[in-house]
Amino acid sequence: MMRRAFTLFEVLVAAVIFSFIIAGIYAVMNAGRAMYDADMGRLDLQASARRAIDIVTTELRQTSLSNITISDDDTSIEFEIPVNITSAVAEYSGPIAYYKNDANQLVREYPSGTDNIIAQYVSDVEFCCWNGISCVANCGQADSVIVRFSFSTTVNQRVVQLNVTEKVAVRNVF
Amino acid sequence: MFSNNKGSALIIVYMVTAVLTILGTAFVSRALNEIRNTRRYVDTVKAFWFAEAGMNKAVYEANHPTSAVAWPGDSEISGVTVTNLTAARKLINVTGYFGDVTSTVSAVAVQSGSIFNYAAFGDSSVSLSGQGNVNSYNSTADPSAGTLLSNGDIGTNGDVSMSGGNTYVYGDAGTGADGVFEDEDHDYVSGDVTHDTDIPLPEVTVPSSLTGLVLGSSVSSSWSPPAGDYRIPDITLAGHNTVTLTGPTNLYLTSTSTAISVSGQASIVISSSSTGPVTIYTPGDISLSGQGITNAALLPSRLIIYGTSTSSQAFSSSGQSDFYGVYYAPNAGISLSGQGDLYGSFMGDTVTISGQGDIRYDEALKQINTGMGSYSIQAWREARDF
Numbered sequence: 001m002m003r004r005a006f007t008l009f010e011v012l013v014a015a016v017i018f019s020f021i022i023a024g025i026y027a028v029m030n031a032g033r034a035m036y037d038a039d040m041g042r043l044d045l046q047a048s049a050r051r052a053i054d055i056v057t058t059e060l061r062q063t064s065l066s067n068i069t070i071s072d073d074d075t076s077i078e079f080e081i082p083v084n085i086t087s088a089v090a091e092y093s094g095p096i097a098y099y100k101n102d103a104n105q106l107v108r109e110y111p112s113g114t115d116n117i118i119a120q121y122v123s124d125v126e127f128c129c130w131n132g133i134s135c136v137a138n139c140g141q142a143d144s145v146i147v148r149f150s151f152s153t154t155v156n157q158r159v160v161q162l163n164v165t166e167k168v169a170v171r172n173v174f
Numbered sequence: 175m176f177s178n179n180k181g182s183a184l185i186i187v188y189m190v191t192a193v194l195t196i197l198g199t200a201f202v203s204r205a206l207n208e209i210r211n212t213r214r215y216v217d218t219v220k221a222f223w224f225a226e227a228g229m230n231k232a233v234y235e236a237n238h239p240t241s242a243v244a245w246p247g248d249s250e251i252s253g254v255t256v257t258n259l260t261a262a263r264k265l266i267n268v269t270g271y272f273g274d275v276t277s278t279v280s281a282v283a284v285q286s287g288s289i290f291n292y293a294a295f296g297d298s299s300v301s302l303s304g305q306g307n308v309n310s311y312n313s314t315a316d317p318s319a320g321t322l323l324s325n326g327d328i329g330t331n332g333d334v335s336m337s338g339g340n341t342y343v344y345g346d347a348g349t350g351a352d353g354v355f356e357d358e359d360h361d362y363v364s365g366d367v368t369h370d371t372d373i374p375l376p377e378v379t380v381p382s383s384l385t386g387l388v389l390g391s392s393v394s395s396s397w398s399p400p401a402g403d404y405r406i407p408d409i410t411l412a413g414h415n416t417v418t419l420t421g422p423t424n425l426y427l428t429s430t431s432t433a434i435s436v437s438g439q440a441s442i443v444i445s446s447s448s449t450g451p452v453t454i455y456t457p458g459d460i461s462l463s464g465q466g467i468t469n470a471a472l473l474p475s476r477l478i479i480y481g482t483s484t485s486s487q488a489f490s491s492s493g494q495s496d497f498y499g500v501y502y503a504p505n506a507g508i509s510l511s512g513q514g515d516l517y518g519s520f521m522g523d524t525v526t527i528s529g530q531g532d533i534r535y536d537e538a539l540k541q542i543n544t545g546m547g548s549y550s551i552q553a554w555r556e557a558r559d560f
Contacts, residue, residue: 021186025186025190029190029193029194032194032197033197036197036200036201039201040201040204043204043205043208046208047208047211050211050212050215054215054218058556061556062554062555062556081555082553082554082555083555085265085280085281085282085552085553085554085555086259086265086282090282090552090553171551171554172553172554173552174553
């Protein structure tokens with residue numbers, strides 16, 4: 001028996017239906033990929049934030065409150081840490097600085113003039129010598145240091161943000 | 175019709191499923207990796223704090239060498255090493271661990287500060303039954319003790335006994351954790367009465383600069399040596415004999431029986447022209463009566479008497495006039511029963527106060543660095559490179 005061919009109308013209807021199906025699948029997969037990328041971006045930010053706050057607080061707690069200098073805009077901090085505590089007179093490292101550069105990176109400068117990138121996608125940094133009530137300009141009058149980092153990046157036109165804050169109890173007095 | 179296309183839906187479903195599986199697997203893999211990293215970070219933080227706990231434990235044990243405290247978290251602390259850098263400086267290294275993560279901190283602990291922090295402190299007991307009060311003043315701001323303050327603390331690692339109903343303590347009173355505060359006649363304590371005192375009295379070591387001196391002769395008549403270091407057996411004065419000491423002087427009395435005996439009209443005078451303290455070390459007994467010791471500058475910090483016996487010794491003061499000075503003898507029974515006021519600080523194994531005068535603690539004594547105070551951390555560092 002002779003099979004009847006599809007009419008042009010049937011082919012067009014089938015094409016339209018198929019394109020709708022493909023478009024639906026694409027939309028779903030695209031949304032999934034966007035969420036995946038956003039989640040990956042958030043994980044990247046979390047890892048970066050964790051590493052940055054760990055490095056800064058680990059080093060910062062070795063200094064002395066009276067040795068800390070914070071810039072007027074609270075975006076950079078400078079201090080020294082002891083490198084030899086067993087000598088009759090303790091030996092110190094020389095200035096160690098942390099600040100955010102124009103490329104939105106958190107930078108550790110040590111020794112002077114040598115920069116190491118600690119974290120990317122840094123939108124804001126804030127250092128504060130905390131006296132239990134408020135931030136004070138003279139860190140010698142404080143009892144701890146508060147470090148606050150904000151991270152922000154755009155993944156597939158979606159903004160991913162993260163804030164981390166840590167209060168550091170400084171161990172030394174010198 | 176369409177019989178050859180019946181499997182197309184299944185193929186499409188397989189393709190979509192495969193793509194989603196690949197994406198899902200990558201995501202789960204990444205998430206698991208992050209969980210591992212986060213867990214390791216948490217372990218690192220825990221290990222650090224276990225190391226810090228070990229450091230606090232090491233410093234506590236340096237200050238309480240006879241203490242046997244069971245510490246929570248002991249199993250997570252390892253590698254506690256204490257190295258004596260000098261007699262009063264210790265290097266403490268502590269490693270804490272959690273899981274397979276370790277954290278090491280190092281600190282130099284220094285023994286410093288004053289040990290004269292009480293009007294009267296007895297390792298075993300403090301007993302008050304006299305007529306006078308216990309209060310304080312500050313000889314730096316108020317040399318004449320014109321204003322009496324309420325920091326005349328008494329304390330003991332054992333028991334406090336107050337009786338007679340005429341004793342007023344203007345300060346705190348502390349017993350040991352198992353100590354008894356006995357006050358049957360309702361005497362008065364202006365501050366807090368606590369039951370958690372745990373302050374070991376460090377033994378006193380005679381400086382090698384004194385032990386190496388040639389032993390001189392006993393002194394039993396008037397003597398006025400210039401400022402300096404001396405090593406003699408004892409001082410025994412009676413009649414009208416006077417020994418005049420000018421600070422800075424270090425005097426090592428080697429007798430293990432009676433090291434100082436002053437009676438009658440005899441006296442030991444700490445010269446007002448002293449430019450430093452007269453510091454006396456002795457393992458023997460001290461008996462002061464009559465004129466006793468006269469501290470002409472009226473500054474307790476100008477006369478410091480250390481008892482160096484590791485077994486027992488006795489300090490007794492029953493003179494008629496005021497006394498300015500410090501007794502510190504961890505194994506001595508100290509008996510204060512004179513008529514005059516006693517300015518300074520009196521610390522021994524047992525302190526018995528039954529005199530007529532006041533005990534006036536000089537708060538300026540807290541500023542004296544005896545090198546025998548508590549260990550505290552002078553420098554701290556974490557062994558970690560960046």
